[in-house]
Amino acid sequence: MSSLRAKIQDVFNEPACEQNRGKDAKARKKGCSKPLTPGAAAGGCAFDGAKIVLQPITDVAHLIHAPLACEGNSWDNRGAASSGPTLWRTSFTTDLTELDVVMGQGERKLFKAIREIQEAYGPPAIFVYPTCVTALIGDDIEAVCKRAAEKFGLPVVPVNAPGFVGSKNLGNKLAGEALLEHVIGTVEPDDAGPYDINILGEFNLSGEFWLVKPLLDRLGIRVRACIPGDARYFDIACAHRARAAMMVCSTALINLARKMEQRWDIPFFEGSFYGITDTSEALRQISQLLVKKGADPEILGRTEALIAEEEAIAWKKLAAYRPRLEGKRVLLNTGGVKSWSVVHALMEVGIEMVGTSVKKSTVEDKERIKQILKDDNHMFEQMTPRDLYAMLSEHKADIMLSGGRTQFIALKAKTPWLDINQERQHPYAGYDGMVELVRQIDLAIHNPIWRQVREPAPWDCQPAVREELPCTKSDTATLHAVQEFAGTTADDFGEN
Known part of the structure; x- marks a missing residue:
């Protein structure tokens, strides 16, 4: 546990981070992420962050040393894709129970699980992740991994990032530390080149x-x-x-x-x-x-x-999309590198940016946004669901680009929405990806469903009830059909 604390402090004191360099020594030790609130998910724990970074390594077996729920809540948490191996899609866990904890069987069960994976799948390596429970009871996964590597003749990498140590972003960095310590530099290629x-x-x-x-x-x-x-x-x-x-x-x-x-x-x-x-x-x-x-x-x-x-x-x-999207307003509710790169990409085709989230963005990211938008009035650190709904329902944006967690806010406001985060179904990188992004925005904004859902419902168009609401021909026809059906009886259908 002392080695884990040392790693965490080393990650917090990141010299390559402009924001970190601007702090005094005391503030630097507190790290870049806000402390977790007990009982709150806080966007993911350190274990979740480590799994996000390492799981896309496709030919490796990822073994979670924990009760079953830890793996169940983190499996397949991103839409990463593989061009070959599928082992990373298989969920491995030691499924620790209360009896294992009480009887101190955790380390023995972990060693047995590593042996079973090696015999059944023969992967080039096994990554082992402790979680809160196994870290708190003191299972020495580094010793177990070292012994298993010697016994079975393959790399067994401990990823020491239990959830309670911090946020998802901290887990990302601890995963990088695991690669540096146990993986990178362990094999010398025979085909290294200048490109x-x-x-x-x-x-x-x-x-x-x-x-x-x-x-x-x-x-x-x-x-x-x-x-x-x-x-x-x-x-x-x-x-x-x-x-x-x-x-x-x-x-x-x-x-x-x-x-x-x-x-x-x-x-x-x-x-x-x-x-x-x-x-x-x-x-x-x-x-x-x-x-x-x-x-x-x-x-x-x-x-x-x-x-x-x-x-x-x-x-x-x-060029075919510019006349259809020129002047359209986009609200971007995401973070990280997308907070400025997607902004720049959309403005290149004439789309107006009414706001972008910078919750997960670095100081450098925010400076880039200021340079692109010429001011910081369109940047918001965090916007509550109520504020997002108010902005969309008042038609201040023609479409919202965000993750799946806020899609229902846009749907409630009867505003087009497009997934831009990790769950998206379309690739948006590169030249072809940019064309695909603009195509998807065009499809979303001009989908005829939005015109229909914004029209008054037929039952709100009755002259005696809501005379002030104009009704379309289709509304009137639908209303007459409903009234005619309501006036029928069972005898009209030949029933008793």
């Missing part, structure tokens, strides 16, 4: 990274490791031989990017694959970092040629 890069904080939601990787392939750039989206254990173990890295979600794995730069001299930058301009800029910065690390400068010219070609194709496709 190898890492992509950090990319989760391949709905297969988004598959829209970006072909662009890198055309430039001859190989993704040594995408952490964690569609990753393989061997790729991550060799990630220390990449020449450059791109950080997609800084709040999740900034500590991983910084320490890899310190240990293995892998420079990184923070970028986004959302939007045409940001995708082009990300490709440029990747090429520039590779040239600084010794790659042939001719890649810069090939990058510009690729950007010009892809941008021309994307703008031609988007």
